[in-house]
Amino acid sequence: MFLSPAIRARLLPRSIFSHIPFSTISAVADLAECPENDVIWRIVTQFQSHSQYSGKFFINSFRHNNFFKSEVLKLSPSEIDTIVQKFSFHNSENAIGFFFFLQNELGVKHSRNSRFVVAHLLAEKKRLRGLRCHLLRVVQDEGSESATPLCELLFKSFRFWDSNNLVWDMLALAYSRSDMVHDSLVVVRRMKDLDIQPSILTYHSLLHNLRHTDIIWDVYDEIKATGSGPTEYTNSIFLDGLCRQCLIHEAIAFLCNLEGKDGEPCLAAYNTLMSGFCRLGFVDIAKSFFCKMCKNGLLPDAYSYNILIHGLCVAGSVEEALDFTNDMENHGLEPDQVTYNIIAKGFHLLGMMDGDWKVTKRMLRLGSKPDFLTDTILLCWHCQTGNVEAGLRLREAMISKGFQLNRISYRVLLSCLCKSGRIAETLALLYEMASFGVKPDIFMYSAIIHGLCKLGEVKQAVQLFNNLCTEEITSNGFLHRSILLGLCKKGLIFEARSYFDTLTNRELMQDIVLYNIMVDTYANLGNVGEAVLLYQKLLERGIEPSIVTFNSLINGFCKTGKLVDARQFLNSIKLHDLVPNVITYTTIMNAFCDVGNIEAAFKLLEEMAANAVEPNQVTYTVVMKGLCRQGKVEDAVKVFKGMFAKGLSPDQASYNALIQYLFKAREFEKAFHLHDDMIKNGVQPNHITYNIIINGLCVYGNLCDAERVFSSLQDQNFRLSKVAYTTLIKANCAKGDARKAMLLFHQMVENGFEISVRDYSAVINRLCKRYLVKNAMEFVRMMLAGGLGLDQQICAVMIHSFDKIGDFASVFQFYAVTIKCGFYLS
Template identity: 55%
Template sequence: MVDDALFVLAKMKDLGIRASIMTYNNLFVNLRHTNIMWDVYEEIKASGTPQSEYTNCILIDGLCRQSLFQEAVVFLRESERTESMPTVASFNSLISRFCKVGYIDVAKSFFCMMFKYGLLPDAYSYNILIHGLCIAGSMEEALEFTDDMEKHGVEPDVVTYNILAKGFRLLGIMGGVSEIIRQMKLKGLDPNIVTYTILMCGHCQTGNIEKVFELREEMFSHGFQLNDIAYSVLLSSLCKKGRAGEALSLLHEMESVGLKPDLVTYSILIHGLCKQGEIQKAIQLYNEMLSNAIFPNSFVHSAILLGLSEKGTLSEARTFFDALKKSDLMEDIVLYNIMIYRYAKLGKIGEAAQLYKEIIEEGITPSIVTFNSLIYGYCKSRKLAEAKTWLDTINANGLVPTAVTYTTLMNALCEEGDIHGMFEVLSEMEAKAVEPTNVTYTVVIKGLCKRQRLQESLQLLDSMHAKGISPDEITYNTIIHCFCKNQDMRKAFQLHNEMLHHNLQPSSVTYNILINGLCVNRDLKEADRFFSFLLDQNIRLTKTAYLTLIKAHCAKGDACKADALFRQMVEKGFEISIRDYSAVINRLSKKNLTTNMKGFLRMMLFDGISLDQEICLVVLNAFRRVGDLNSEFELLAVTIKHGLLPD
């Protein structure tokens, strides 16, 4: 009620009642964010009211709060000329504001200037400067100022130690945090709620959720009640660990101790639930927010829309999207981008284009993500000519195509076999000074491999390393697969070794490609040796690696080895389906290994997997070829009984 306060001040003047400097200062403090501050200051001077030491301090603080730093410094110097000695509080305001905007060196110069005026910095002076240094990551200098603090007879307090602990926590140095708290306790200072919150944040950062809960219990034992920040930290940690159910229980605990969840609390939980696919629970919380008059922001709406589109159905996502549109809750382009991408991914490019039309009609500015999604959709629908036209639209909207834009187009052209077109897009990308990523290079390598230009693909791989762009396992897998197809297993394994040399761990796909390459190239002994070597190295192989080797031994007629590998695969805990049994039985039937077929049939039935028509026909034909009529009629009776034979 600023106008009313000023009216009362004017009325006092009319009645000849002289306002005290305390009255002016109180008014002054509450006008620090406005230009009216100057009017009140002129009024003080005109009234002849003697100023207190806080008057100039309030004005300097107000100028700093309005980011008028130069004016604040000028005023400080003018006050010096008028023999009005600057106070520690005035310097603290300047130091604080310069630290907040990142001008630490300027803040330090004002700190040193205090000594020039014969002023001794207080604990607050030191704390704000130490805080600025910690935020800037200058922990060594922050610790030096802490030592200087003690040399000048100013004892570091709990705030000082909390600031230092937070500085180490921001750098992820939990050892430093522990050491600061140890020193704090040696000084006879007890950790407070802020100390515990900093510790909890640090352990959340490192993923040590169990330590966080230990600290929680320690807080309770010292009589501390968790505040809303501490609860938010815990909720966030649980959600990141995929423990959204426990986070919900914690929410109820929070409410039971009288703390009301705010927008941040709900946002954390809703995002965590959506990531876990618990969409309905997320929507329940969303409705609870609304009933508590807490209005969701774009982050919440995005989380639910993403969850519905990824874990739910597209129609559910569209219903929610339309409801937001109807309620005028479309704050920005983000929600449109989510829907456009989802339509594009599902090949519904017509719907995606329609939403883009709506964006333009509504006067919403599209982002580069919007266009990248549309280009991806047209590429997925194999409408490459239309996809290319969106590049012009991007430029027309004042945006710059990204590496994702060009790479998406290049990949589509590569898939279509248009390698020339792919290189044209790459040339345009380089001409526009858009740096290719490792994904871009992988696409180019894939295109070169399709054309059997293997040496060029290797040269490009070397070029990536030279430019400081690290190829990932997909890049290497692409080339390794190509050399395996060309029966050059020596080079394929050289590339595998090169991965290890660059500290890049081959993936299970890499091993599958190499094992398959050895099997296809009829080097089954080497495939067995390599497979055994990987097991000895405790490398986790997938079911695909086992099945590849099993099928190869079946095709060779080595049913015993196939049987041993199959049993080993079962022992490893892989889920075995009827398709896996079918693949093995089919290959054994081609070799007329009926005895082994029977063994696999028994194993299959023992595992509780029922026969299907395909397996029955394969086995019956095999029995017929070898003249095993008894087995044939026996199985025929079973198939007829279970209705597995066609009419």
């Protein structure tokens, strides 16, 4: 039964409407007229039983209610509208919480009606930041060219709400900030028809987005027509737009007009004009405005100087740029890192970095201070370009001349040393700073701690972190992440978990990245149970998981063969308003291919297309491998060719996967053709490619062909891997050619590869199987000469082989060795 607004108002208690105007009640009642079923009645009844509470307690009453969670997802949008409207009558704060609980935690897609109801409730409560974020999401979900229907809905159903003007304005601002300027203009035009005045914030956003077009004149005139008129910021945006459109005369005229009407323009207007002229290459005009600004009593700031210094450097006037830097210091402004970077780039543009430093500095030397400035710029430049040795030499020269390095110099030196892995020198520089009274800041500590963690020196990093805390320097999340990641990579899982628990138990560290690091670590170790417990813990604490969290969990389930659980987690991603990415799908597809379920992999590929997730090279490589494992090499080749049609260039892994299975299928000609095609397409074969080719020829083809490929690569000075050598050695042993095997083994040793007992054991085993016991004995002697001891397996093989050929003296000799070494032979 559909109820009229009047009857519905009569049926509800009068106290409900005590704080809401009658116009508001009518508008809400008109929003959605739908029959009230038992589920709606039970949900609203439960709400009324908790209506005296607000905030988290109210939401928790739904979060932990199994009936609600199962039934609410069955409701239609109009039925959810009814519930949101009824809740808004009782307690608007709880109605807002209920709306966002459905949207963010249950993945409910609300109707436009409900979204605008909540927008008006947020506006009534003056929760402007929340309203802005809410409407940004609304317009992004609706997309471009959606302004007209949204305006119609606002006009027809919400025009009597007290907060309607604010919602209109915020809607226009949301469109503008989402780069949907046309939609924003549609909203603004409709607002003017309704006599609703857009705010200056909305006008500024529009002016900024339209600064490349002629429409800025119309928007600026509209701002002038408002009661408040243009502000200093408005004029700066407008001036920037004129300069970007190369309207030089109009920009100068506009500034003169400001002088004539409103008094002297502000500093921001001059800075904008100077920046525009420098960008166009008119540095002299920018300098004239700088002088005019100073004459009129406006003091330039660091930004003003940096604009001109940058313009002069780009124009090739580095010396004049240095003069402005000196003038900057004379007026009490310290050059900042931006200043140094600008001049350093100027040096680089003129090629001064490659010449003689002494000539460069002699040309630029204008006194003691500029000489220090020049040295500092050169030091920063060398460090930024990775030439740490030159930076350190210049530091020594500066210290010998009595110059004191500033904080910027130390920061770039420390950062450069850390990137080079020279931690000992980094720490020495840290102590040097302390001796000169320069206190390290959080950026310096962050660089060093991150560098230590990357090198595996986690204990030293923790010690330095403790020093940081002692010095009462506020740490940041980056430091905690670096230390935790370092502990995990080092394999110190117990220490990592202790550190993680210490951080997260403070209730101040609600960092999803920390949880992701631990979840990923447990997943990679196969401890999925602990990873899931951490996932549940972060949900309990109200931390939103990211797609990285789900990818790690899915990877853990796939590694442990729990594909059903992996698929369930894939489905639950959407409940958290997240979208599975290419890594998510590729991980599960790889797991299905590993178990031979290629059909499931193709279904996931179709799901990717339906969700507009583009497969990458890895995805197609996974599919190719799955097809090849089932012997469907021709289908794999079709997938490979399809990559080009999709605009993707196969990488080394894609080519290698197909070449490997072509060898298994004994399609040697196609394999080599693919290798040649790989080079033609600019993909350089790597050592894995040639390992596959050499192994494929040894196992499925001809050993002579494998040796020809090997020799050809040696002639080209290609760095072959140890695997290539051991593959050929084993093949020659199996063939019975001990001489070639010995020759290759010596080459492998000479090329600096690390040789283990296992390498010797593999050769000795194969030679003994061919009854080449004497040749095997040569390898035993070589092994002993290299400082490696015999193991139990080698002794057993040699005893068995000598026993077969009747050399009992050697049998007893090896028995003696086994007894001496404490080996047990059955």
